[in-house]
Structure formats: C-alpha cells, structure tokens
Amino acid sequence: VNDTIPESSEICTLESSNPVTYLFSGTFDGTGKVTANGSVDYTATLYRETLVGNGIFFTDGTDESLETYGTINGSGTFSGAGIFNGPMVEPGSFHLVDALPGSYRVFVVLPNGNVTRLSTPLEVDTTATSGVELRLPGSWLEGELVWFDGEPIANTELYLTEVSIDEEATEPCTEVLFAPCIIYTDENGSFGYGPIPDGSYEMVMDAGGDGFNECVPWRTPATVQFCDGRAAVAATIDPMNFTMASNDAAVPMHYDMEFTLMKDLGGGSVEPITDEVINFHSMILTDDEYIESIYDNESGTYRVELPEGEWIANTSSDGDLMLWEEFEVTEDITGINWMLRRSxxxxxxxxxxxxxxxxxxxxxxxxxxxxxxxxxxxxxxxxxxxxxxxxxxxxxxxxxxxxxxxxxxxxxxxxxxxxxxxxxxxxxxxxEGGLSVDGMLYLFENETAYTPHVPGFTEVQLHAYQVDRDVHWYFDIDPETGRFSQKLMQGNWTLGVSDERLNVDELQLEVSDLNIEQISNVELIANPDNITVDITAFLDHSFDGNSSNGTFVNIDFAFVPVSGGGVGTRLNITADEMSNGHIITSLQPGAYTIAIDAQDKINGSDFDTVLIDNELILELGLDNTTTEYAELILEPLWKLEANLTNQSGGILDNITVIFNSVDSEDTFQILSDENGTISDYIPEGDWVVVVDRTLVADTYEQFRGALTANETSSRTGLTWRSLESAEVAIHLSEGDTGDPLTGFSLIATSSDGYGEVVLPYTDDQGDMVGYLFPGDWVVSLNRSESMDRWVLEDQQLATLSAGQNLSNINFSVEHWVTLGGNLFWDLDSDDEYGCNAGVDGANSTVSGEGLKPPV
The missing domain is CATH 2.60.40.10 (Immunoglobulins)
Incomplete structure (x- = not known):
C-alpha cells in the first residue's frame, strides 16, 4: 500500500505490476532488474559468465568452498585478492582526477627513490582525456672490454651505482631496472644497458670479486687517476648513447698479491706488522697516484691486486722503520715476506x-x-x-x-x-757547471729515430754513468723525436739507455772543451732483436680459415712496413724460398702488411694469388720474445683458357660469357678478346657456362656447357662451340577446365647439366615459343598466387638438335586451391568462433569428388 513495505515485513509486491515488481528492504535473493534508493550490495556466484555493470566489484575471499576466484576483466575499479589487467593497470599507466586545467611538469619517483623529471609536460584540458603519452628520458650505456692479451672480458660483472644513493649494487639491472644494479658482459666482452634516467652515475669492474677495482681505461673516467677504476656518466633529460669502453683500449692483466710485513726485534726474533698503510706505485699511474693494500685479519696477510708490470711498495712505520721494495708482477704472487728496514x-x-x-x-x-x-x-x-x-x-x-x-x-x-x-x-x-751534450737515439742506423712508431714503444731515459765519481744519472729522452740534450760535468762518461730491449751499445764519451764536435752530435744506436715469423700460405677451399683442409702453395710476397717514421724494413720472399707453403724468417720490429701481386692472366701460375683478408697487419713489437705465426689465406682461383667459336668454326670475338654457380646464386661474366679467347682466373666450384642467343651471320646461335674449376680439372686449351638454337612451341591449359593459361612461364632444366632456362610467358591463347641449346631438357611449373597453385610435374622433351623446330606440344596443368578454417568448441551454441575456443592437436580429413585420396 502507498508503494511502501508493510511494517514487520522485508518484502512485498506492487499491486497490479506486470511483470511482478517487488519492494524489499534487507537481503533479497532473485533475478531481474534492481532500482535502489541508496546503495545496494549485489552478490553473485559466476561461472563462465559475463557481468556488465557500474559500481565497485570485489571477490569474496572468505568463501572456503571455492577453490579459485577466477579472473575479472573490464573497465572500472578493482580491489581484493586477484590478478588485475587491462588498460587501467598496465605498467606505466596512470590515472589523474580532479586536476585543474593547465600545463604540468611531471616528476616520477623511481623504485630506487630517485626523482626524475619527464621530458614532456602534461597538458590537462577542461574535458576528460585518455591515451596521453608522457616520455621518461633514458640514456644508453654500452662498450666492449678486452684484456691486454686480446681475450674478451666475458661474463663479468660491472657495478653501476647512482652517486646520490649510498647503496651497493647487488642485483642485475635486468631485474631491478635502476641503479644501483649489476650489468653483465656477454661472451664477447660486450655490454649494453638502458634506459638510464637522468642522474650522476659511476661504473666499476671488479672481475675477481675481491674488492679491488680493475684499472680500466674508461672513455669517461671519474678522475685522472688511471687505477681509480671508476667511470663517470652524467645522464640528462636529453637522452644520449654513452660508449664506456672499446676494444682498442685494452685492460691490463691484473694479478693478486699476498704478503706479510715483519719487524726485526733482534736476536733472531721477528714481529708481524698489521694495519700498515702500504702504497704501490708504477709508471702506468700518475705521479701522485697509489694503490693501497688491504690487511686481512683472518689470514694475517696483506692483499692487493695490481696490473702487470714493475712496481714499488713503500711505507713508513713510526718514523723509525720503512719499506722500499721493487718487484715485477707477471702472475699471482703469494708467500712474500717483507722486512721493515731501519730508516x-x-x-x-x-x-x-x-x-x-x-x-x-x-x-x-x-x-x-x-x-x-x-x-x-x-x-x-x-x-x-x-x-x-x-x-x-x-x-x-x-x-x-x-x-x-x-x-x-x-x-x-x-x-x-x-x-x-x-x-x-x-x-x-x-x-758545478758543465757542457751541453746533444744527441739522438736511433734504430739500427742513424736515419730512423726511436719514436712511438715502434710497436711496444715505451719512454726511455738516457743512462749516463759518471766514471770519475761513480754516479749514475738518468735524463729524459724526447719520446716524439728521440732527441736528448743535457749539460754534463766535464770528465769521462758512459752513455746508454734504461731499456734493455733496445740493445744499445754503450758509448764512451769524454766531456771536455777539446771534444765539442762529438758531444754536440752524439748518436746512440739501438739494435733490438729481430722477431721470428712463421708464415704459411694456402688456398682456402672451404673459406673457413682452416689450413688442414686447404692446399699449401709457394708464392712470391713481401713484408711491407706501414709503421711510419721509417720504422721497419721491407723483406721480399720468393716462392723458391718456401717449402710446401711454409717459411720461417725474421724481421725488424715494426708493423707490416703483406703485399702479393696478382698473377698475370696469360703468363701466370695455375692459381691466382689473392688474399681473402686484404687488411692483414703484423705488429712485431719490442716485447715479442716468441715466434709470431701468420697465415696467408688465398682465394681458390684457378686459371681458365678457352677459345670461343661459332657453329661454322669462326671466331666469337668480344662476346660476354656468363658463369652461373651450380651450388649457389653466384654469377660473374668474362668478355672474350678480339681472337675469341678468354684467359682469366675463376673461383673454384662447378659452373654452368652460358653464351646468350646471338645473331651469327644469318642464324641465331647460343652456347651452354658445364665446367669444374679445381686443382685437378681441365681448364686450359678448351674450345667452346656455339650451336644454332632449337625452337620449342608449347601450349598450356588448365586441367580442370581446359581453359588456356595466360601469363605462365615454364622452367626448362637441362638433363645434360647445363642449368635452367626460364621460358617466355604464355600469351592470351596459352601459347609460348622459346629457344633452347641443343640437348635433352625437362620442363616443369610450380606457381602459387594467393589461395591457388598450379603444378606441372617434370615433362621430358624430345632430344633437341641444332636448328630444330619442336612444335605442337600441349601440357595440362593441375590447379590446386587452399582450404582452411577454424575448428572450435561452440560452447554458447551461436555457431561462431569465440576467443580461446579453438581445438588444437586434432586431425581433420577432407574428402569428396576430385580428391584422390582424401586429405
């Protein structure tokens, strides 16, 4: 009554309503449309059903009778336990409400706590906007790391940190996305990572995981100190690519050193010294740069990691004791016991x-x-x-x-x-005063100065021994020119250099007013040892660089110096000096390339001499103490000599001869000379030789032949004779209708090994006329267009002779069509394919008229 629920009741019907309409207050179980004066909680159990509505929906995780709560997809607000997806919750999505219209600068708080500004502003309009894209600027880090010995620094951790974040990198960047994190090099020593948001970053390499950073020649070092080990990256909101390292700046080999430090107490007793600051210095470091060792309380030893080379260790203990030790690092060093000396x-x-x-x-x-x-x-x-x-x-x-x-x-x-x-x-x-001594340090003779053009060059000093006073002096030699100039006190001196690799003969020199001419033009001659070079030359049949399946050959070649500055001496090698493609010789230090003259096409050897790698460079440095090996890998090119004649025996001059590979798509051409001769070097392999159809007198002739080029094949004294073309007329029709096929082309394949010929397209009557070299041929067709396919299996033509006219050839071509569709479960009985309704793994059989057998 009065559209209200009677007292003491929770539900009633409206009088004369059709369909029946209920009024309820409380909980109501039913189906239909609900209109509420206020908010309503709707509860339903859904299974393979679709729910459409507006409101707040959540899954009831308290119902223990349910094993799963399923998945809800849609647009709206979702809460509760579940898996949420869709445009509203995709990574990187955002939702902004109740914002005043205007242009906003957007800042993003990254997972590492850093705040970065987006490069694009957010424009808020007076109306709702969707699909807005805001760009987070990101830079890219990359590089390639190799050791001094040429080996890639593979599968190694690089620690990327953000300067403003006081945390160590412990997780891979691919997982945590932002610094601090770890970048890994690949098997080739290469690395790359991004995006890197704007900020200040540092990167180090600790290949041994021992707490010592490697001395890496980063392109953007954090300091001028080489062994500081840190690279610096300043990324901004303008994205950049940062190349951190390259293989042309190798990382020195690093080795671990473990030692103890002792103090002599007298009477044969010693005492270990702990927690002393011990500094290590080397010529590779800047003047005020040192590497400090770490004391290990557990082992009672000091540890340090040092690059290969000569080092000096130094410390002072309480002013009464000190350590000065010089040593060379070429491998890991353990078991060293250093004793502090009294200062x-x-x-x-x-x-x-x-x-x-x-x-x-x-x-x-x-x-x-x-x-x-x-x-x-x-x-x-x-x-x-x-x-x-x-x-x-x-x-x-x-x-x-x-x-x-x-x-x-x-x-x-x-x-x-x-x-x-x-x-x-x-x-x-x-x-005291002295006299100027001026001179030069030369290599081998007094024409080539010792400069950085020499591989393995290091700066050296003039070692001047003052005989009269037993004093050794060391003066700098200009590294760019090899010059030195120094005032020396009068008396007798012995001059040399500090680098034993140079083998400089010591010079006895009297510095006096009576010897001005000699002391004004001193010449020191370095005679470094020659480097032994073992050379192998071979034809690389497989193009795999492996001499074991190649053919060793003796050839003429030359080592040509390319160092610059006059460093190195040309050395010519003749084929007579080689034995089975092998020779051992020696060269002065320098950088060399290999010069080999190509063979003369007429008077040359049976094979050509063309290097596969034309950029082969031998760097023979002062540090080379073992034999250097090099391979001269030659292309397998073999000499070809042939005469071209026409059917009547006349010369085919200035004719293009085409060579098509039997095994690949390779092809090349050679032009015959005025005598109808070709003489050239051709690649190894099986070839189809073709002279296209050409007018000779009053007939059209062509040539096809097979040629094998290898070490044992016949390639000289050949005669190739062209023949008058055979004419072939063919008609094509469709097998199921008998209609002529227009615009179809057959493939003719030679049964004699002379390759394939693409015949002309059929006209609107299904006819075509083609020309073939005399011999045996097979024609076929396999053409697909969209959902159709036409097939003509191999058809053998009658043997063709020169000038023959073969006509009235009819072929019926099979016509195939593609059949496809979807096999699915029709769960809702609507006869339509639905998402995820497909049936996989089933075998389908199609049969009917014209299918023999069913498929």
Whole structure:
C-alpha cells in the first residue's frame, strides 16, 4: 500500500505490476532488474559468465568452498585478492582526477627513490582525456672490454651505482631496472644497458670479486687517476648513447698479491706488522697516484691486486722503520715476506761557488735532490732563507744510493754515491757547471729515430754513468723525436739507455772543451732483436680459415712496413724460398702488411694469388720474445683458357660469357678478346657456362656447357662451340577446365647439366615459343598466387638438335586451391568462433569428388 513495505515485513509486491515488481528492504535473493534508493550490495556466484555493470566489484575471499576466484576483466575499479589487467593497470599507466586545467611538469619517483623529471609536460584540458603519452628520458650505456692479451672480458660483472644513493649494487639491472644494479658482459666482452634516467652515475669492474677495482681505461673516467677504476656518466633529460669502453683500449692483466710485513726485534726474533698503510706505485699511474693494500685479519696477510708490470711498495712505520721494495708482477704472487728496514735520517747541504771574496759559497735554495737505488727514486727540496741549501731525508739502512741534483736555472749539477748508514751525514755537494751534450737515439742506423712508431714503444731515459765519481744519472729522452740534450760535468762518461730491449751499445764519451764536435752530435744506436715469423700460405677451399683442409702453395710476397717514421724494413720472399707453403724468417720490429701481386692472366701460375683478408697487419713489437705465426689465406682461383667459336668454326670475338654457380646464386661474366679467347682466373666450384642467343651471320646461335674449376680439372686449351638454337612451341591449359593459361612461364632444366632456362610467358591463347641449346631438357611449373597453385610435374622433351623446330606440344596443368578454417568448441551454441575456443592437436580429413585420396 502507498508503494511502501508493510511494517514487520522485508518484502512485498506492487499491486497490479506486470511483470511482478517487488519492494524489499534487507537481503533479497532473485533475478531481474534492481532500482535502489541508496546503495545496494549485489552478490553473485559466476561461472563462465559475463557481468556488465557500474559500481565497485570485489571477490569474496572468505568463501572456503571455492577453490579459485577466477579472473575479472573490464573497465572500472578493482580491489581484493586477484590478478588485475587491462588498460587501467598496465605498467606505466596512470590515472589523474580532479586536476585543474593547465600545463604540468611531471616528476616520477623511481623504485630506487630517485626523482626524475619527464621530458614532456602534461597538458590537462577542461574535458576528460585518455591515451596521453608522457616520455621518461633514458640514456644508453654500452662498450666492449678486452684484456691486454686480446681475450674478451666475458661474463663479468660491472657495478653501476647512482652517486646520490649510498647503496651497493647487488642485483642485475635486468631485474631491478635502476641503479644501483649489476650489468653483465656477454661472451664477447660486450655490454649494453638502458634506459638510464637522468642522474650522476659511476661504473666499476671488479672481475675477481675481491674488492679491488680493475684499472680500466674508461672513455669517461671519474678522475685522472688511471687505477681509480671508476667511470663517470652524467645522464640528462636529453637522452644520449654513452660508449664506456672499446676494444682498442685494452685492460691490463691484473694479478693478486699476498704478503706479510715483519719487524726485526733482534736476536733472531721477528714481529708481524698489521694495519700498515702500504702504497704501490708504477709508471702506468700518475705521479701522485697509489694503490693501497688491504690487511686481512683472518689470514694475517696483506692483499692487493695490481696490473702487470714493475712496481714499488713503500711505507713508513713510526718514523723509525720503512719499506722500499721493487718487484715485477707477471702472475699471482703469494708467500712474500717483507722486512721493515731501519730508516736513517740523511742530511746535508747543496752549495754553489759565488766568486765573492766575502762569501765564496752559499746554499742553493729550492733545488730538487734525487736519491735513487735500483728502480726506486725519491726526492726532497732544499730549504731556503737562513737554511738555504739544506736537505733532510729518511732512507732505508744499508742501500747504496745515487744522489744527484741539477739546477734548472743555471744548468749546474753534481752527484755522489754513498751507502746509507748512521755516519753518512752530513753530505756536502757543490754544484758545478758543465757542457751541453746533444744527441739522438736511433734504430739500427742513424736515419730512423726511436719514436712511438715502434710497436711496444715505451719512454726511455738516457743512462749516463759518471766514471770519475761513480754516479749514475738518468735524463729524459724526447719520446716524439728521440732527441736528448743535457749539460754534463766535464770528465769521462758512459752513455746508454734504461731499456734493455733496445740493445744499445754503450758509448764512451769524454766531456771536455777539446771534444765539442762529438758531444754536440752524439748518436746512440739501438739494435733490438729481430722477431721470428712463421708464415704459411694456402688456398682456402672451404673459406673457413682452416689450413688442414686447404692446399699449401709457394708464392712470391713481401713484408711491407706501414709503421711510419721509417720504422721497419721491407723483406721480399720468393716462392723458391718456401717449402710446401711454409717459411720461417725474421724481421725488424715494426708493423707490416703483406703485399702479393696478382698473377698475370696469360703468363701466370695455375692459381691466382689473392688474399681473402686484404687488411692483414703484423705488429712485431719490442716485447715479442716468441715466434709470431701468420697465415696467408688465398682465394681458390684457378686459371681458365678457352677459345670461343661459332657453329661454322669462326671466331666469337668480344662476346660476354656468363658463369652461373651450380651450388649457389653466384654469377660473374668474362668478355672474350678480339681472337675469341678468354684467359682469366675463376673461383673454384662447378659452373654452368652460358653464351646468350646471338645473331651469327644469318642464324641465331647460343652456347651452354658445364665446367669444374679445381686443382685437378681441365681448364686450359678448351674450345667452346656455339650451336644454332632449337625452337620449342608449347601450349598450356588448365586441367580442370581446359581453359588456356595466360601469363605462365615454364622452367626448362637441362638433363645434360647445363642449368635452367626460364621460358617466355604464355600469351592470351596459352601459347609460348622459346629457344633452347641443343640437348635433352625437362620442363616443369610450380606457381602459387594467393589461395591457388598450379603444378606441372617434370615433362621430358624430345632430344633437341641444332636448328630444330619442336612444335605442337600441349601440357595440362593441375590447379590446386587452399582450404582452411577454424575448428572450435561452440560452447554458447551461436555457431561462431569465440576467443580461446579453438581445438588444437586434432586431425581433420577432407574428402569428396576430385580428391584422390582424401586429405
């Protein structure tokens, strides 16, 4: 009554409603349309059904009778336990509501906590907008890492960190997406990763996982210190490609070193020294750069990782003890026990004569004093003011030291030699004037200077031994020119260089006013050892670079220097000097290419001499101490000589001869000369030789033949004779209708091994006329268009003779059509294919009139 529910009732019907309409308050179980004055909770169990509606939907996870809650797809708001998909929840999607119209700058908070700005603004209109694309700027990192020995740095971790995030990289970048994360090199040492959002990044390589970063020649190093090991990347909102490393800048070989440090307590007792700061320095580092070792409490040893080369270890302990050790790293080093030496304070003064009666000498201020023993050098500056010329330095007890000093201002110098002991001080040196000694360091003769053009070049020093005072001096030699110029005190000297690889003969030199001409033009000649080279030459039949299945050949060739600066000497090798494609010789250090002249097409050898790799370079450096091996890999090209004649025996001059490979798509052409002769080198293999149909006198002739080119085949003294073409007339019709086939072309295949010929297209009557070289031929057809296919199996033609006219040939072509469709479960009985309703793995049989047998 009055469209209201009676008191004490939860449901009633509306009078005279059709269909019946219910009013309810509370819970109602039924089907139909519900209109609510307020909000309604609707609950239903759905199975393979579709729900359409507006509202908030969630799955009831409390119903223990259900094994699964299924999947809900659609547009709207979803909550609860489940798998959500669709445009609203795709990765990278966003939903903005109640925003004022305008242009917004968008910032994104990345999973690593960094905030980055998008490169495009967000424009909010007065109406709803969808499909908006905002771009997150991302850069790309890539590179290639190789060791000095040429091996790729494969499957190695590179640690990428973000400077503002104080966290270590522990997870792969492919999983966590953003730094800090780990990038891995592949089997070739290559790496690449992105996108990298804007920010400041660093990358290091710790190949051994021991806490020491490798000294990598990054293209964008974080500091000028080579063994700092960090690469720096400054990515901005403008995406960039960063090439971090390349294979032309190899990473030095690194080795682990483990050692102990001891203190002598006297009486045969020693004591280990722990947690000492021990610095390692090498020529590959900058002047003020050091690598510091780590003390391992568990093993009681020090550990450090160093690049290959010569190193110096140094430390001072409490001022009373010190360590100076020089050593070379060529492999992992263990079991080293270093003993701290007692340090001695060596002091003295550097003086200069003034020529003044009242003060005949005075101290030289701010002058460098060098102390050198073995490969170790340290230095101090003299004092100034009232203590001018004074110096003081701590040196290890018991070492024999060369002490030298040079005044750059007035080119005065002096030096001495002493053993470090308690009573060595004070040392007084008076700098003296000298004479200029100028000269050059040459290679082999006095025409080629020792410069970086030499592979394995390193900067060397002039080693000048002052015989009269037993002092060794070391002066720089200009690395670009090989020149040196230095003032030396008068007396007897022995000159050499510091690099034993150069084998420089020492020069005895008297520095005096009586020997000005010689000291003004000193020539030091380096005679580094020649490098042994083992050369093998072979024809590469398989193009696999493997000499075991090639043919060894003796050839003429030359080593041609390409180093520049006059480095290297040309060496010619003749075929007579080789044995079974092999020769061992020696060359001066340098970079060489191999020069081989191609064979003369008329008077040359049976095979041509063309390198497969024309960019072969041999780098024979000063460090080459073993035999270098090189292979001269030649293309298998064989000499061909043939005469072309027509059917009457006349010359076919200036005719193009076509060579088609039997086994591939390769083809090339050779033009006969005015005598109808071809003489050339052709690739190894089986070839079909073709001379296209051409007018000879009053007939059309052509040639086809088979040719094998290899070491044992007949390729010279050949005669190829053209013949008058045979004419073939063919009619094609469709098998099921008998209608002529228009625009169809047959393939004619020679039964004599002369290749294939594509015959002309049929006309609107299904007819065509073609011309073939005399012999036996088979014709066929296999053509597909869209859903149709026409097939003519091999049909043997009658043997063709020169000038023959073969006509009235009729072929019926089978016509096939494609049959396809969908096999599906019709679950909703609508006779339509539905999503995921397909039946897979079933066998279908189609049979009917014209199908023999069913398929």
């Amino acid at each position: 001695i304070n060596v002091s003295g003064q550097i003086l200069v004569d003034t020529g003044k009666a009242e003060a005949p000498e005075e101290g030289v201020p701010n002058i460098e004093v060098k102390f050198q023993w073995g490969g170790i050098t340290t230095s101090v500056q003299t004092s100034y003011g009232s203590d001018a010329g004074n110096f003081s330095v701590f040196l290890p007890e018991g070492v024999e030291v060369n002490m030298t000093t040079v005044s750059i201002a007035n080119q005065m110098s002096n030096g001495t030699n002493f053993m470090v002991s308690d009573d060595v001080s004070p040392i007084i040196l008076r700098v």
